[in-house]
Amino acid sequence: MSTITVIGAGVMASSLSFPAMENGNEMRLTGTPLDREIIESVKDNRYHPTLKRTLPEGVKAYQIEELDAALDGCDAVILGVSSFGVDWFIENALAKIPDKIPVIAVTKGVEVYDDGTIQTFPELFESKVENGKSHEFCAIGGPCRCYELADHDDTRVAFCGRNMEVLKFFKKLLERDYYHIDLTQDVAGLEIAVALKNAYALGVSLGIGLEEKQQKYMCNTQSALFGQSSYEIMKYVQYMGGNVENSIHGIGDLYVTVMGGRSKEIGKRLGAGMPYDKAMEELKGVTLESVVIAKRAAKAIRILSENGKVRKEDYPLILHIDDILQHGSMLDIPWKKFQVTE
Amino acid sequence: MSTITVIGAGVMASSLSFPAMENGNEMRLTGTPLDREIIESVKDNRYHPTLKRTLPEGVKAYQIEELDAALDGCDAVILGVSSFGVDWFIENALAKIPDKIPVIAVTKGVEVYDDGTIQTFPELFESKVENGKSHEFCAIGGPCRCYELADHDDTRVAFCGRNMEVLKFFKKLLERDYYHIDLTQDVAGLEIAVALKNAYALGVSLGIGLEEKQQKYMCNTQSALFGQSSYEIMKYVQYMGGNVENSIHGIGDLYVTVMGGRSKEIGKRLGAGMPYDKAMEELKGVTLESVVIAKRAAKAIRILSENGKVRKEDYPLILHIDDILQHGSMLDIPWKKFQVTE
Incomplete structure (x- = not known):
């Protein structure tokens, strides 16, 4: 039995309390300042109001002021903030984690610097x-x-990190007969693939928007965008020095997001012809994560292609998504630029 | 203007009459013995009864007895038979095609021999x-x-062949502002990727069947199967000496098939627990193509892995699909065998 402290009580990290506690671990769920009501509710009756599930018996909840107590004697940390909480985590919580305690993050995204350097969150x-x-x-x-993880539906993910022993430790903590875990030391490949899926979910869902606007099936268009997204993810993974086959975690993640995620909401509206400002107003920022990663991924390609490090021609879709965001509404899809290079 | 003779008047090849005729070509649609009623109808009023569309003005229709006339003076042949018509084509039509006339096939599939050799249809x-x-x-x-191609919805495909000049000729005949064409000399990579999609559509749709049986969303399960399918397609393409990036045409094709194709019908029924015999009875053979390619793809892996040419561990899903087909009903998905190798 290990003691796991979660920092950030959002839906994703909180759903991990099911496999974690079923494996006999102690789970200390700690909220950020934004999670105050969630933690109050979990303390009260274990009900998680945004996950809409009662968490397993025995789960402990801590407000942010109780972080030191939550971290005291823990064996592992799960970081549960979204990409918008990364700076908060670095400034307010990172230094409090006891020395040598390993951290695993559910956070998806990358940093992009002005010279085009792409940095994963673990880095x-x-x-x-x-x-x-x-x-x-x-x-x-x-x-x-x-929601599906909390309901024990079969789920397959990958854990990445540089140290295989630590990865095996995390797998032991969380693996269940419904929660299946690949392990990989290819941090760059996995992280860029799954970060990009939010950007490309926006791209594929342009096709869903076109379909809804025209009120007919347009599977060919959606599939073409899905294929091109897969291509650009593979190209990006290879640029990062990753294993191209780890693209499948991004491709599978893209599939689930297009089926049932939030990131498609903005693309769907843009594809149907709604101006960007109006779409964002309707969504009240809920899908901002896909917009941020799309802009970052396109920015990196623009800089890296100027420096001769990537071929702009390999990334027409992400550049097109960025063009739409800059232009403020839908533009013609650059079909003629889609071509697998030999 | 070129004269294009189509052999096999199924829905796919017939839908190509739209881009072909809009580009000013002459289109001679020739039926197989199975297409007799289609050809009668097209001769009568250009209506294609299975495509459910009226073909473009000027399209010419020929019964199989008129094949010589249809081929006389043609510049190119489109082969429109399904994989079940390949033997018929070889025995009855191939020798009639005038010397040097290039042929492009819409047929998806591969041959697998008893030593594990995989042969594409062009070969x-x-x-x-x-x-x-x-x-x-x-x-x-x-x-x-x-249907969507006939309705001028944006569609992206790839043409493969050994000779780039011939590929460019076919592209010139068929490219339209809604029909977008990649060209590739990677015949093995493209052909195996798109052949396999029918097999893996069966695999992904097991998840759809599980979902329908349990009457709840199971996006995680479907996505995991989609990701594993993408992985095995990539592995197969690489084994064939193809460009791994051409996997995207199979991945995109898998997406469209899971969304709106026929090949998912058998997997959906098996996933929901229906015995294979009953499922096939319900479908009256309509999706047999996916069953055939699944069996062939698994057979090749079994032989090739015994000979040390591939790692069986890289293909657990296709072997599982084959196990189900042999067993006659659904078996537990081998989740623990899914792992991207480094």
Whole structure:
């Protein structure tokens, strides 16, 4: 039995309390300042109001002021913030994690710097560790709707990190007969693939929007966008020095997002012809994550292609998505630019 | 303007009459013995009864007895038979095609021999040409529902063949502002990827069947099967010496098939627990193509892995599909065998 402290009580990390507690671990769910009501509710009766599920018996809940107590004596940390909570985590929580305790993040995304450097979150976190401490930073990627995980539906994800022993430790903590876990040391490949899926979900869902606007099936158009998305994910993974086959975690994740995720909502509206401002207003920021990663991924391609490090021609869809976001409404899909290079 | 003779008046090849005729070509649609009623109808009023569309003005229709006239003076042949019509084509039509006339096939599938050799249809056709004649054999792959192509919805496919000049000729004949065409000399990669999609559509749709049986969303399960399918397609393409990136035409094709194709019907029923015999009875053979390719693809893996040419561990899903077909009903999905190898 191990003690796992979760930082960030959103739906994704909270759903991990099911496999974690069923494996006999202690689970300490700690909220960020944004999770105050969630933690109150879990403390009260274990009900998670956004996951809409009662968490397993024995789960402990902590408000952010109780973080030190939540971390005291823990064996592992699960980071549950979204990409918008990364800076908050670095500034407010990272330094409190006891030395040598490994961290696994559900957070999807990458940082992109002005010289085109792409940094995964595990790398970012590592660069921010101070006071001579060290942690192995791992991450979770792959298609996983939290509701289905909480309901024990078969789910397959991948854990990445540099240290295979630490990955095996995390797998032992969380693996169940319904929660299936690949392990990979290809951090760059897995992280870029699953980060990009939010951007490309926007791209594929342009086709869903076109379909709804025209009120007929347009499977060919959607599939073509799905195929091109898969291509650009594979190209990106290879640019990052990753194993091209780890693209499948991004491709599977793209599939689940287009089927049942939130990131398609913005693309669907844009595809149907709605101006960007109006779409964002309707969505009240809910899908901002896909917009951020699309802009970042396109920015990196623009810089890297200028420096001769990638071929712009290999990424017409992400550049097109970025063009739409900059232009403020739908533009013609650049079909003639889609071509697998030999 | 070129004269294009189509052999096999099924829905897919017939839908190509739209781009072909809009580009100013002459289109001679020739039926197999199974297409007699279709050809009668097209001769009568251009209505294609299975495509459920009126074909473009000027399209000419020929019964099989008129094949010589249909081929007389033609510049190109489109082979429109399904994989079940391949033997018929070789025995009854191939020798009639004038020398040097290039052929492009919409047929999806591969031959598998008892030593595990996998042969694409363009290779098979080439091996059957006699009397000192020669043809460049090309093929079309990628996500394309014929109804949507006929309705001018944006569609992206790939044409493969060994000779780039011939590929460019076919592209010139058929490219339209809604029909987008990649060209590739990677025949093995494209052909195996798009052949396999019918097999894996059966695999992914097991998840759809599970979902319908349990009457709840199971996006995680479906996505995991989709990701594993993408992985095995990539592995297969690489084994065939193809460009792994051409997997995207199979992946996109898998997406369209799971969304709106016929090949999912058998997998859906098996996934929901229906015995194979009953499922086939309900479907009256309509999806047999996916069953045939699944069996062939699994057979090749079993032989090739015994000979040390592939790792069985890389193909657990196709072997599982084959196990189900042999067993006659659904078996537990081998989740623990799914793992991307480094």
